[in-house]
Amino acid sequence: MKADGRTRIKAALAATAPQEGLLVKGWVRTVRRGKGVGFIALNDGSCLTSIQVVLDPLVPNFDEILKVKTGGCLSVSGALVESPAKGQKWEIQARQVRIIGDADEAYPLQKKRHTFEYLRTVAHLRPRSNTFGAVFRMRSALSHAIHRFFQECGFLYVHTPIITASDCEGAGEMFRVTMLDAARPPLTNGELDWTQDFFGEKTGLTVSGQLQGEAFAAAFSDIYTFGPTFRADNSNTSRHAAEFWMIEPEMAFADLADDCKLAEEFLKHICRYALEHCAEDIAFFNERIEPGLIDKLEGLARAKFQTMTYTEAVRILDACGEAFEFPVAWGNDLQSEHERYLTERVVGGPVFVIDYPASIKAFYMRLNDDGRTVAAMDLLVPRVGEIMGGSQREDRHDVLRQRMRQSRIDPKSLWWFLDIRRWGTCPHSGFGLGFERFLMYITGMQNIRDVIPFPRTPGNAHF
Numbered sequence: 436m437k438a439d440g441r442t443r444i445k446a447a448l449a450a451t452a453p454q455e456g457l458l459v460k461g462w463v464r465t466v467r468r469g470k471g472v473g474f475i476a477l478n479d480g481s482c483l484t485s486i487q488v489v490l491d492p493l494v495p496n497f498d499e500i501l502k503v504k505t506g507g508c509l510s511v512s513g514a515l516v517e518s519p520a521k522g523q524k525w526e527i528q529a530r531q532v533r534i535i536g537d538a539d540e541a542y543p544l545q546k547k548r549h550t551f552e553y554l555r556t557v558a559h560l561r562p563r564s565n566t567f568g569a570v571f572r573m574r575s576a577l578s579h580a581i582h583r584f585f586q587e588c589g590f591l592y593v594h595t596p597i598i599t600a601s602d603c604e605g606a607g608e609m610f611r612v613t614m615l616d617a618a619r620p621p622l623t624n625g626e627l628d629w630t631q632d633f634f635g636e637k638t639g640l641t642v643s644g645q646l647q648g649e650a651f652a653a654a655f656s657d658i659y660t661f662g663p664t665f666r667a668d669n670s671n672t673s674r675h676a677a678e679f680w681m682i683e684p685e686m687a688f689a690d691l692a693d694d695c696k697l698a699e700e701f702l703k704h705i706c707r708y709a710l711e712h713c714a715e716d717i718a719f720f721n722e723r724i725e726p727g728l729i730d731k732l733e734g735l736a737r738a739k740f741q742t743m744t745y746t747e748a749v750r751i752l753d754a755c756g757e758a759f760e761f762p763v764a765w766g767n768d769l770q771s772e773h774e775r776y777l778t779e780r781v782v783g784g785p786v787f788v789i790d791y792p793a794s795i796k797a798f799y800m801r802l803n804d805d806g807r808t809v810a811a812m813d814l815l816v817p818r819v820g821e822i823m824g825g826s827q828r829e830d831r832h833d834v835l836r837q838r839m840r841q842s843r844i845d846p847k848s849l850w851w852f853l854d855i856r857r858w859g860t861c862p863h864s865g866f867g868l869g870f871e872r873f874l875m876y877i878t879g880m881q882n883i884r885d886v887i888p889f890p891r892t893p894g895n896a897h898f
């Protein structure tokens with residue numbers, strides 16, 4: 436029970452016996468009026484199902500209350516009684532109903548089903564719909580499960596900075612953070628003088644917490660981050676957001692195989708958690724969003740993830756006879772169409788692609804003995820493609836310096852990152868799981884904009 440004496444609707448619906456003097460509060464989904472009786476479906480977001488409130492004319496202000504509109508907010512006290520209606524165990528026989536906040540016909544979430552595109556234009560209201568209620572309950576529950584998994588495995592949770600001078604992925608996709616006057620920027624020899632900026636150097640929003648995470652792994656052995664990351668790539672796809680959340684574990688004394696092992700255990704654990712703890716919402720997604728979802732997740736929890744090298748992947752794609760939009764050749768990055776072909780058609784499930792060409796991966800990945808590939812891994816899953824990227828890290832000071840130069844990164848700017856290799860360097864590995872990509876996989880939702888509360892994409896940051 437809450438401090439205001441209210442019971443959450445989820446708890447009321449899970450009751451084992453009738454109960455007098457129950458108080459619930461929530462928002463009206465539907466109002467129906469029969470002969471001498473009224474029905475209100477009330478939802479407080481604690482679960483998918485709304486509770487049915489039954490009013491008889493003895494309830495004070497009976498007529499006035501039944502004029503309440505969809506979207507209005509009510510406080511209802513009454514008795515929890517067994518429901519004669521099909522498909523619901525309990526309903527509330529109202530004794531008193533108070534209108535906390537009325538609504539009018541302009542409320543956008545009326546009974547008819549809206550498209551997800553439309554619901555994005557009312558991002559402030561969509562959490563009150565069935566689908567988005569389920570999505571955001573899952574997002575919350577799985578965030579908790581992720582923390583629990585790592586804490587129970589002895590990983591230290593580290594808060595890596597949001598504002599940073601280091602571009603981890605080296606892809607130049609950082610959002611600029613500056614206090615310089617855009618109309619009158621300070622120039623030195625015609626060049627922008629960042630030393631006069633707030634932090635005394637050029638800074639941006641982090642694209643990954645990995646670099647700082649590595650410093651902590653070299654002190655605490657096993658660490659993880661779970662926070663917002665930002666990418667200013669102008670890709671308007673259903674899988675890219677400018678602001679997204681990433682889970683990044685980093686393990687000392689671990690090679691690429693250990694990394695894949697952790698990734699597999701972790702994902703299976705979270706899938707099992709979802710099946711067990713989010714059963715009602717998962718059943719909804721299974722029915723309305725992705726038929727077969729439950730089988731898929733149960734299968735994933737049992738499966739042994741497959742592994743193939745990038746070189747094998749290219750060979751398979753090259754020989755498969757499929758007409759791809761982007762050419763397949765050793766040295767080219769795999770495109771989304773290739774990734775999906777591999778996971779959906781070749782493997783039929785999750786697959787780690789490992790040992791990518793050094794030239795297409797970030798500078799920090801460990802160079803393999805062949806001198807051309809790095810100890811990288813991407814995890815590809817059906818429908819979404821890449822949900823995770825990781826690697827064993829380059830732990831040799833000299834090789835790392837050389838890889839920085841090849842990637843046009845000034846070793847001086849990352850002197851502290853090189854220091855980790857100077858004193859007590861050790862093999863270490865980690866990965867980044869895009870939380871939204873994972874949520875897409877686990878809910879069946881097809882657009883990243885529909886698994887993050889207020890999506891940020893090119894042209895959209897209003898809500």
Ligand code: 4AD
Nearest residue numbers: 643645675676679683822823824825866867869872
């Ligand atoms: O593959 P990425 O770029 O890897 C890293 O950032 C490493 N530093 C991670 C590490 O090893 N600690 O990104 C990791 C994951 C991707 O696999 C993808 O799931 C997600 O982050 N991701 C995005 N998700 C949504 N929108 C974007 N623009 C994303 N870019 C990457």
Ligand code: MG
Nearest residue numbers: 813821823824
């Ligand atoms: Mg990647």
